[in-house]
Amino acid sequence: MGRAPCCDKANVKKGPWSPEEDKQLKEYIEKHGTGGNWITLPRKAGLRRCGKSCRLRWLNYLRPNLKLGDFSDDEDRVICSLFAAIGSRWSIIAAQLPGRTDNDIKNYWNTKLKKKLLGLPPSHRKPHHHQQQPLFFPSTLETTASFSSSAPGLEGIPISPYLLSYSTPASAFPLPQIPAHQIGGRISHQQSCSSDDGISTQICNGGREHLVLDNSLYGGLEIEKLLLGERSLGCNSEEIKAIVCPSSVYLDGKDGARRGY
Template structure:
């Protein structure tokens, strides 16, 4: 950890992990309801102000429609939405301890905040409501953990990133005490590099041993290639279609390289390899070495085959459940509802054509998939 505690916003994190309650309407981030979707389509068809001047690429992968829309630009004064507060009059930047205490005491005495926009005035804070919310959720709330990520948490992050891409809120929801911002920062600053390094190591290892094996074909001891071309690390560095989609939405070099790395032959792997009707994967999971036993989880585990059934079940799970009893967790996914959810998720998050389309669109800037990763059949 490079940053010390001298900075006003880098004090010791509170303990007591607990889950942040999701807003009722957002408890399911995947399924979207038809009335809203239809209303949205109508809205977008009439080119709302905030969309004017932007370029959209959209597609229906059933082939019914798709293309590029350039929305006519309106006058600059008509663009964007009204700001949530007067940014000139509210304080910005790092929070002082006094401000923290004001916010903390307000939330403590009033319980759940119903309206963040109105909070600053009530709490005596000269801050934007959004800023207050962010400060509370990411720093002041008493269940926050900062830093000290465990190997298990690394595994969850990598696995989910491979499966669903940069859906940080979903990933963070599986890590009690972690915030989406924290997980995102952790991935961007540390874990991604670690994964890249592991991926590179894996590729070198496989290339070396594969070649050696062929070279000793006549010998008694033939080097056995790995059972799969990519182990866990390689797998999670193979961007899922979800992350390929993410690559389109950002102009960052990292994301671009992810998009370039996307291989159509690999799509749908994270879910496609997991059959909830067979016990075979369970043996595989139960035989997995624990991180403590393995020198490197990134080398010894097949992340490609790792899927978190909790993602479709929506329930909490403990780390003990996840890593001490993977088989049990997977068995829980064997009921029909979970299975159908799994199939839907698989089809929705990893449609080959969609991934290819967004990968191909990676050259475009300001292009964002409409409801990236969403399944039309679910809407």
């Protein structure tokens, strides 16, 4: 019981956007807004693009106030902390980083941050004598294998000290507070949330809430514990396994190296 395609696939252009298309879309939206309807927007704007494609392009690359360039250490910390807490909820994570889009963060995580976490050796392109230390991982510390999770189902799994460092006292680095209702399930349309998409979210950072995740999703993880100091990883075990078990991701040979972000 599939649903009707959002656009006539035979008649829409795919692939990279040209500067002309960007200009056309930008000018249209600046003049008329999105009108709350992405499906009809491309036709109105004179673009042969799928509405979803227009939305993605606008939110990720054309809208104002986008932050470009490298991620700061603070942004790294926020991303890692939240990933440890809630997993790959990129839109929620993006909401904590103004100007960043979830696609950005997702790509950054997949290509760089995850490797820093794991303390993986640099890519084959980099000279061996420039071995990179894991981010924020003092050289005097032990290797990742010296730490292991005590989280249920994760016993004995080696964990990067970097990941464990998320559970240092909150004073070490301020962590964003996320309303529980955003974590327990998908975000409702009433909250403008960041997305892939990247629309900025209004997150209430004031007032602390004791966050308990939906059992079905996160095994009842108490976020507050994670964020505020208890040495509890408390993450979805599969997610953590995926994070900390390079063997399953990176040692599967050629294809794994290519696709196993």
